[in-house]
Amino acid sequence: MTTEEAARAGVEQHEELELDVFARLCPSREMFAELADKWSMLILMSLSACGPQRFSELQRAVGGVSRKMLTQSLRNLERSGLVLRTVFPETPPRVVYDLRPLGRELAELVAPLGRWTERRALQMLAAREEFDAAHAGGGE
Amino acid sequence: MTTEEAARAGVEQHEELELDVFARLCPSREMFAELADKWSMLILMSLSACGPQRFSELQRAVGGVSRKMLTQSLRNLERSGLVLRTVFPETPPRVVYDLRPLGRELAELVAPLGRWTERRALQMLAAREEFDAAHAGGGE
DNA sequence: GCCTTCGGTCTCTAATGTAGACCAGGTCTC
DNA sequence: GAGACCTGGTCTACATTAGAGACCGAAGGC
Numbered sequence A, B: 001m002t003t004e005e006a007a008r009a010g011v012e013q014h015e016e017l018e019l020d021v022f023a024r025l026c027p028s029r030e031m032f033a034e035l036a037d038k039w040s041m042l043i044l045m046s047l048s049a050c051g052p053q054r055f056s057e058l059q060r061a062v063g064g065v066s067r068k069m070l071t072q073s074l075r076n077l078e079r080s081g082l083v084l085r086t087v088f089p090e091t092p093p094r095v096v097y098d099l100r101p102l103g104r105e106l107a108e109l110v111a112p113l114g115r116w117t118e119r120r121a122l123q124m125l126a127a128r129e130e131f132d133a134a135h136a137g138g139g140e
Numbered sequence C: 001g002c003c004t005t006c007g008g009t010c011t012c013t014a015a016t017g018t019a020g021a022c023c024a025g026g027t028c029t030c
Numbered sequence D: 001g002a003g004a005c006c007t008g009g010t011c012t013a014c015a016t017t018a019g020a021g022a023c024c025g026a027a028g029g030c
Helices: A003-013 A027-035 A038-050 A055-061 A067-079 A101-139 B003-014 B027-035 B038-050 B055-061 B067-079 B101-139
Strands: A083-088 A094-099 B083-088 B094-099
Touching: A027 A038, A027 B038, A027 B101, A038 A055, A038 A067, A038 A094, A038 A101, A038 B027, A055 A067, A055 A094, A067 A083, A067 B101, A094 A101, A101 B027, A101 B067, A101 B101, B027 B038, B038 B055, B038 B067, B038 B094, B038 B101, B055 B067, B055 B094, B067 B083, B094 B101
Parallel strands: none
Antiparallel strands: A083 A094, B083 B094
């Protein structure tokens, strides 16, 4: 086996291991950067929790999201195969978004994150106040 | 403030601290917005995977992070009680960051997200190319 | 006619992220 | 002993991006 062949075999064997979210130029990092975003995550959580929803329903569900960011995040999720966009040619137009299998998979990992944050929010808030107080007292 | 938001805020005040990441005004949403960020998540993942690390080690581990963002994210994590910052008064200075119990808890939820992204990155990339091709063809 | 609905897009401005210089202050080299 | 490191930041410009709100087209109601 030549060095070349060995290298190729190695690449095939460790194909998954080559992807590294910590590496700046890795495709998986690019994907991670898009998914590790509050709007994308909240959208996935909403679709996971409430099922298929229209654009305006999502906007209501995800409090504070602008139409622009909602559109942008949904496009990204759709483009990456996580979300399915269905247009009904009616007037006024009706567009329904739903999770695809890949998106459902991710949503099941993201949902616990939201629940954890709700559970621990007060604790973190308390820690902040303590930190700020200690810092203000120590700084003066 | 819309009527809807006011109603939601009211509910939050009267019901035993109903925290909701979907509500724009909720403290848990504020926390979520800070944690649902690529740098914060990568930092947590690195500390979880490699143990306590110095500032410069973290900067090397989390590829592409600027000193500014690393400092900012670490400060937030520290302030919220997720990360412990220890300064050793040597020269050159040595500062070590480590997970606190709360941060370790969160890191265990975040790590699977990174692994999932690495596992599915190629699939998502393929979906993108398909989407882009279909869109270019359909758009013309 | 004029207004409303829906799912966007466009524009303008405010905020945020990035790159890179700078800093203290002690050690190491020459 | 002058200079060139080293660390863990901060500060300053610049580029990118998020947010607010106007606009849009086609159908339907008043």
